Amino acid sequence: MKVLMLTWEFPPDHVGGLGKHVCQLSDALASQGVEVHVITPGKQEVTSGGGDRPFVHHIIPYGVSAPDFVSWVLQLNIATGERASRLVHEDGGFDLVHAHDWLTAFAGRAFKHAFHVPLVATIHATEAGRNAGVHNRQQAYISNVEWWLGYEAWRVICCSEYMQREVRGVFSMPDDKISVVPNGVDPDEFQGADRALSRKAFASDDQKLLFFIGRLVREKGVQVLLEAARLLIQQGENIKLVVAGAGPYEEELRYLAASLGIYSRVYFTGKVSDKMRNHLYRWADASICPSLYEPFGIVALEAMAAGSGLVASDTGGLSEVVKHEVTGLKVPPGDPAALAAATSRLLHDTGLRADLRRNAVRTVRKDYSWAGIAKTTRELYADVLSQHRRSPWVVSDRLVQRRLPYESSAYGRRRRVPAEAVDGRSAQTAGPGGQPAGDGTHS
Numbered sequence: 001m002k003v004l005m006l007t008w009e010f011p012p013d014h015v016g017g018l019g020k021h022v023c024q025l026s027d028a029l030a031s032q033g034v035e036v037h038v039i040t041p042g043k044q045e046v047t048s049g050g051g052d053r054p055f056v057h058h059i060i061p062y063g064v065s066a067p068d069f070v071s072w073v074l075q076l077n078i079a080t081g082e083r084a085s086r087l088v089h090e091d092g093g094f095d096l097v098h099a100h101d102w103l104t105a106f107a108g109r110a111f112k113h114a115f116h117v118p119l120v121a122t123i124h125a126t127e128a129g130r131n132a133g134v135h136n137r138q139q140a141y142i143s144n145v146e147w148w149l150g151y152e153a154w155r156v157i158c159c160s161e162y163m164q165r166e167v168r169g170v171f172s173m174p175d176d177k178i179s180v181v182p183n184g185v186d187p188d189e190f191q192g193a194d195r196a197l198s199r200k201a202f203a204s205d206d207q208k209l210l211f212f213i214g215r216l217v218r219e220k221g222v223q224v225l226l227e228a229a230r231l232l233i234q235q236g237e238n239i240k241l242v243v244a245g246a247g248p249y250e251e252e253l254r255y256l257a258a259s260l261g262i263y264s265r266v267y268f269t270g271k272v273s274d275k276m277r278n279h280l281y282r283w284a285d286a287s288i289c290p291s292l293y294e295p296f297g298i299v300a301l302e303a304m305a306a307g308s309g310l311v312a313s314d315t316g317g318l319s320e321v322v323k324h325e326v327t328g329l330k331v332p333p334g335d336p337a338a339l340a341a342a343t344s345r346l347l348h349d350t351g352l353r354a355d356l357r358r359n360a361v362r363t364v365r366k367d368y369s370w371a372g373i374a375k376t377t378r379e380l381y382a383d384v385l386s387q388h389r390r391s392p393w394v395v396s397d398r399l400v401q402r403r404l405p406y407e408s409s410a411y412g413r414r415r416r417v418p419a420e421a422v423d424g425r426s427a428q429t430a431g432p433g434g435q436p437a438g439d440g441t442h443s
């Protein structure tokens with residue numbers, strides 16, 4: 001199976017959970033034998049990957065500086081389309097194209113119609129959800145593109161049941177078109193210590209460390225956390241709040257911390273490395289996800305995987321991910337008093353904290369492994385492909401049919417087919433160079 005994955009962000013240049021999701025999903029799919037090609041913006045036009053890793057094709061969305069974000073997204077889509085067509089010419093066609101959010105909708109739709117392959121779309125979040133409604137022309141435009149992406153997609157993936165309800169409600173999308181596949185986390189990423197890093201750089205030994213990490217945008221609710229921190233300080237708690245991450249809301253948050261009189265107790269670190277993030281999760285006496293809107297909340301999974309005590313808003317995907325008093329504490333969103341009370345409980349009840357941490361680590365290993373999520377995604381792709389094959393929409397397009405023999409395709413030569421069976425096919429049954437002995441396609 002050969003899949004074209006389209007995303008506007010990808011590590012190390014990611015800004016949020018979407019980039020992380022695409023990276024981990026692509027890795028897991030590739031290690032299960034799916035040939036994945038990711039197209040994403042980067043600083044240089046380079047391709048990396050191969051072997052049992054996905055190919056990542058970085059593109060530059062043109063050297064013309066865009067007047068605004070929406071124009072930049074259009075440039076990105078056209079550049080993505082160019083790269084995708086070039087890939088088809090270099091390496092033959094794809095079985096399926098998978099677009100993530102409205103930011104790649106145009107390229108995904110163009111590829112679908114140009115090559116008659118099914119389009120799968122993941123809707124990670126909606127513009128209406130992010131802004132608690134649609135309030136201006138730009139938001140209306142983005143929301144329309146989201147609707148249109150869903151309309152064009154053969155199947156839509158949402159990361160939580162909450163998002164399924166939102167997508168159904170906002171876009172009037174029928175339930176049978178939507179599949180829920182959660183996000184995952186790799187717990188091994190959170191192991192290992194670096195002696196050069198020290199907690200003292202963030203808080204003194206007698207201070208309790210509260211930790212937030214995420215994009216600094218209104219819907220992540222850091223303003224609520226700042227209010228809760230003030231309440232805790234008023235109650236005599238010796239805390240230090242570390243806010244890691246960057247975003248357009250940062251200045252306003254700094255101003256709020258100052259006007260609440262707690263600026264010296266808040267450390268805005270900006271973006272931190274993954275290593276530093278892991279240590280902060282471990283050093284934290286409580287990790288906090290105070291979101292007002294959260295489609296899934298990968299950060300909650302990360303905190304759980306890192307064995308950090310977690311307090312999260314009872315909203316969106318967080319409501320499904322966190323089990324109250326089992327893997328974390330849940331509080332109503334937007335309620336600083338409730339957030340302060342739950343945080344104080346976690347800080348003082350060390351028995352509860354130990355239980356939550358233990359259960360959380362066990363839960364992420366059992367229910368949120370990327371291997372399991374990739375398997376579900378692979379089955380979804382296979383289902384879409386079999387429907388596509390039986391539909392009148394499958395046409396004898398010269399380019400789609402003209403798959404290059406695997407061993408002579410540019411990327412096929414660089415790829416090692418894993419030994420274990422893939423979709424019932426093993427390396428032994430594959431033709432020379434790894435292509436299936438049957439029809440000469442990669443599916």
Ligand code: NHF
Pocket residue numbers: 016017018021124125159183294295296297298299317
């Ligand atoms: O985890 C990846 C991410 C989610 O809740 C997150 C969000 C955007 O806001 O699916 O997408």
